[in-house]
Amino acid sequence: MATTTYTSDQPTVPRVSSRWARIRRLPWPLVVGGFLLLIYVIIAITGGLWAPYPYDKIAAGKPFESPSVEHLFGTDQMGRDMFSRVVLGTPIVLFLALTSTLLAVTLGGLLGLLSGFVGGWFDGAMMRIFEVFISIPVIVFALLVITAAGLRLSGNFFVLIGVVALVYLPRTGRMTRAVTLDLVTRDYITVARARGESAWSIVRRELLPNATGVLLVEFGVRAGYAPILIGSLGFLGFGVQPPTPEWGLMISENRVALTAAPYTVLAPAIALSGLVISLNLFTDGVARVFGRQVRL
Amino acid sequence: MILRVLLTRIVTAFLTLLAVSVIIFAAVDVLPGDIAARVIGRHATEEMKENYRKMRGLDRPVYERYGHWLLGAVQGDFGDSLVNDYRVTDIVWPKLKNTLFLAAYAFVIYIPLATILGSLGAVFREGPIDTGVSLATLIGLSIPEFVMGTFLLVVFALKLNAFPVLSVINMAEGFWDALRLMTLPAVTLAIAMAVYAIRMLRDNLIEVLDSEYIRMAILKGLPLHKVVLRHGLPNALIPSLNVTALNLAYLIGGVVVVEKVFAFPGIGTLLVDAVFHRDAPVIEAAALIISAVYIFANLIADLLTILLNPRLRTT
Numbered sequence: 001m002a003t004t005t006y007t008s009d010q011p012t013v014p015r016v017s018s019r020w021a022r023i024r025r026l027p028w029p030l031v032v033g034g035f036l037l038l039i040y041v042i043i044a045i046t047g048g049l050w051a052p053y054p055y056d057k058i059a060a061g062k063p064f065e066s067p068s069v070e071h072l073f074g075t076d077q078m079g080r081d082m083f084s085r086v087v088l089g090t091p092i093v094l095f096l097a098l099t100s101t102l103l104a105v106t107l108g109g110l111l112g113l114l115s116g117f118v119g120g121w122f123d124g125a126m127m128r129i130f131e132v133f134i135s136i137p138v139i140v141f142a143l144l145v146i147t148a149a150g151l152r153l154s155g156n157f158f159v160l161i162g163v164v165a166l167v168y169l170p171r172t173g174r175m176t177r178a179v180t181l182d183l184v185t186r187d188y189i190t191v192a193r194a195r196g197e198s199a200w201s202i203v204r205r206e207l208l209p210n211a212t213g214v215l216l217v218e219f220g221v222r223a224g225y226a227p228i229l230i231g232s233l234g235f236l237g238f239g240v241q242p243p244t245p246e247w248g249l250m251i252s253e254n255r256v257a258l259t260a261a262p263y264t265v266l267a268p269a270i271a272l273s274g275l276v277i278s279l280n281l282f283t284d285g286v287a288r289v290f291g292r293q294v295r296l
Numbered sequence: 297m298i299l300r301v302l303l304t305r306i307v308t309a310f311l312t313l314l315a316v317s318v319i320i321f322a323a324v325d326v327l328p329g330d331i332a333a334r335v336i337g338r339h340a341t342e343e344m345k346e347n348y349r350k351m352r353g354l355d356r357p358v359y360e361r362y363g364h365w366l367l368g369a370v371q372g373d374f375g376d377s378l379v380n381d382y383r384v385t386d387i388v389w390p391k392l393k394n395t396l397f398l399a400a401y402a403f404v405i406y407i408p409l410a411t412i413l414g415s416l417g418a419v420f421r422e423g424p425i426d427t428g429v430s431l432a433t434l435i436g437l438s439i440p441e442f443v444m445g446t447f448l449l450v451v452f453a454l455k456l457n458a459f460p461v462l463s464v465i466n467m468a469e470g471f472w473d474a475l476r477l478m479t480l481p482a483v484t485l486a487i488a489m490a491v492y493a494i495r496m497l498r499d500n501l502i503e504v505l506d507s508e509y510i511r512m513a514i515l516k517g518l519p520l521h522k523v524v525l526r527h528g529l530p531n532a533l534i535p536s537l538n539v540t541a542l543n544l545a546y547l548i549g550g551v552v553v554v555e556k557v558f559a560f561p562g563i564g565t566l567l568v569d570a571v572f573h574r575d576a577p578v579i580e581a582a583a584l585i586i587s588a589v590y591i592f593a594n595l596i597a598d599l600l601t602i603l604l605n606p607r608l609r610t611t
Contacts, residue, residue: 132315135594136587137549143571144583148323151574228440232553235442236568248442255446259454269443276438 030285036278044091053081055088055245064261073267076254080243086267089245093275096157096240097226100164105219107165108172113203113211115173116180127177130170138167139232146238155241164229168222179214183207213290220283227275247272302599309595313588317369320583321362324576365580374581379573384581388563392585395555395562398478399547402485406543410490411529414497414536419524421502429494436491441550445484445557452480481558488550489543496539501532534604541597548589 052070061075068074073082115126136144145163146154153159183189184207192202231248233239240246242253247268254264332345332354349355353364368374374384417429436444453459459480504510505528513523552564559565563582570578 128315132312132319135312135316135591136319136583137545137552137590139549139552140567140583140586143552143567143579144320144323147571147574147579148328150328151571224438231440232442235440236553236556237572248440251443251446258446258450262450265446265450269439269446273435273439273443276440277435280434280438 027285027288029281033278033281044094047087051084051087053084055085056243074263076264085245100161101223101226103165104168108169109176109215112173112176113207116177130174133170154238217287224279316587324579375577379575384577388581391563391566401482405486406489410493414494417498418501433491433494441488484554497536504532545590545593
C-alpha cells in the first residue's frame with residue numbers, strides 16, 4: 001500500500017521557517033504520540049514533588065472512598081490514595097519498560113547485525129537458537145525464566161528487566177539479521193570490505209548507522225508491548241511485588257472491588273493503555289519518517 | 297521437490313520441540329536449585345532430603361533425569377505432582393480439553409469479526425467507517441488482555457448480569473451452558489486476535505481492490521458486494537491466512553492470562569498455579585504441551601503458506 005514518506009526536502013511544501021509549520025509537516029501520530037509521551041515523562045520525573053500522598057500511605061482516606069477533591073481517583077481497600085499511586089507508578093513502569101527494551105534491542109540488534117554480516121555456521125547457529133527461543137509463547141517463556149530465577153526473586157527489578165529483555169532479544173535479533181542480509185549486498189559494504197576494514201568496524205560504522213531507522217522502530221514496537229508484559233506479570237502475581245505501585249498489580253489488587261469502586265481499576269487501566277497507545281502512535285510516526293510501514 | 301520442503305519443515309518443528317524440551321527441563325528442574333529442600337521445607341534434615349532425592353530419583357545425573365522425563369513425556373507420562381501426588385497426566389488432560397474448547401470457541405468468534413471489520417475498512421477506505429475501525433484496532437492493540445477481560449467482566453457480568461463472573465465450566469450443565477460460561481473469555485481472546493488480523497486484511501484487500509481485474513469487474517457492472525465477496529476477499533484471504541495461523545499460535549499463549557482473569561480451569565491457569573506452588577512436574581508438562589501446540593500451529597501456518605503460494609514452493 002502507498003505510504004507517504006516524509007523527508008526534509010519535499011518539493012511540494014513551501015519553505016516556511018516557522019517552527020509551527022515544521023511541526024505540522026511531521027506525521028500526526030508522531031506529534032500526538034510524542035506529546036502524550038512527554039506528559040508521561042514529565043509526570044514520571046516530577047510526580048514525586050506534587051503527588052498528594054506517599055504511595056504506601058495507608059488510611060489516607062477511608063477504604064474505597066469515591067473520587068473527590070482530596071482523592072481524585074478515590075482510595076483503595078487500604079485507604080491508599082489512588083491518584084498518588086497511579087502518578088508514583090509512572091516512573092516505575094516507564095523505567096522497567098524502557099530499560100528492558102533498550103537492553104533487548106541493543107543486544108539483539110548487535111547479535112543480529114553480526115549474525116547477518118558474518119554469515120556461515122555462526123549465522124546458522126544463531127538463527128537456530130533464536131528460533132528455538134521464539135518457539136515458546138511469550139508468557140510461558142517469561143514464567144519459565146521466573147521459575148529458573150527462583151520465585152523469591154520474582155519482584156526484583158533486575159529479574160523483571162532480564163525476563164522482558166530475554167523475551168525480546170531473539171525476536172529483535174532475527175528481525176535485525178533479516179535487515180542486515182539486505183544491507184550487506186550494498187556497494188558501500190563491498191567497498192568497506194575491499195578497504196580491508198575489520199568485521200567489527202564494518203558492523204559499527206557501516207551497518208549500524210544504516211540500520212538505525214529499523215532498530216528505532218523495533219525499539220518502539222517492543223517498548224509498546226513491554227508495559228503490557230510487565231503489567232500481565234504483575235497481574236499474575238509474578239511481577240513487581242506489593243506495595244509497589246505498578247499498574248498491572250494495582251488492577252489485580254483492586255479487581256475484587258470492581259463493582260463497588262470501579263475507578264480503582266479504571267485509573268491504572270487507563271494509565272497503562274494510554275501509555276501503550278502513545279508509544280504505538282509515536283512508533284508509527286517514527287516509522288513514517290523513516291519511510292517504512294510498521295505492522296503494529 | 298515440494299515434498300522435500302514440507303518434510304524439512306516438519307522435521308525442523310520436531311527438532312525445535314526437542315530443543316524447547318531441553319530449555320523447559322533446564323529452567324524448571326535444574327536451575328532453581330534443590331527441589332528436596334523446597335518441597336520438605338525449613339524443617340528438612342539432611343537425611344530427609346537424601347531420602348526424598350532417592351524417592352524422586354533426583355540423585356541421578358542430570359542427563360539421565362532428562363532422558364527419563366522425556367521418555368515418559370513422549371508416552372504421556374509426566375510423573376507425579378509434587379503438591380498432591382496425583383499423576384500429572386490426570387491433572388493436565390481435563391484442563392487441556394477445556395482450553396482447547398475455549399480456543400476453538402474464540403476462533404469461531406474471531407473469523408467473522410476479523411473478516412467483516414477488515415472488509416468494511418477496506419471497502420469504505422479513508423471514510424468514517426475506516427477511521428473508526430482503525431481507531432478501534434489501535435485502541436484494541438493497546439489494551440492488555442487482562443484489562444480488556446476485566447472491562448468485559450464489569451459490563452456484561454456485573455452490570456448487565458448477562459454472563460457469569462467466573463467461568464467454572466466444570467459445573468456447566470450441558471453444552472450450551474458451557475458455551476455461555478465461556479463466552480466472555482472467548483470474546484476477550486477473539487478481540488485480542490482480531491485487532492491484528494483486521495489491519496492485515498484491510499491492507500491486503502485494499503491492494504487487491506486496486507488491481508486490474510477488480511476494476512474490470514466493476515466496469516462490467518457487477519454490484520460492489522459481489523465484487524468484494526467473489527473476487528476481492530478470496531484473493532485477500534490467502535495472505536491473511538498466515539496471520540490467522542499465527543493468531544492461532546498466539547491464542548494458545550494468550551490463553552494463560554485470560555484464563556486467569558476469568559478463573560477458567562484450563563491449562564493456563566494450571567501453569568500459573570503450578571509456578572506459584574513450584575510444582576515442577578506440572579510446570580514442565582503444561583509448558584511443554586502449550587509450546588507443542590504453539591509450534592505445531594506455526595508449522596501448519598508455514599505448510600499452508602507453502603502449499604497456497606506457488607512462488608514459495610521452490611525456495
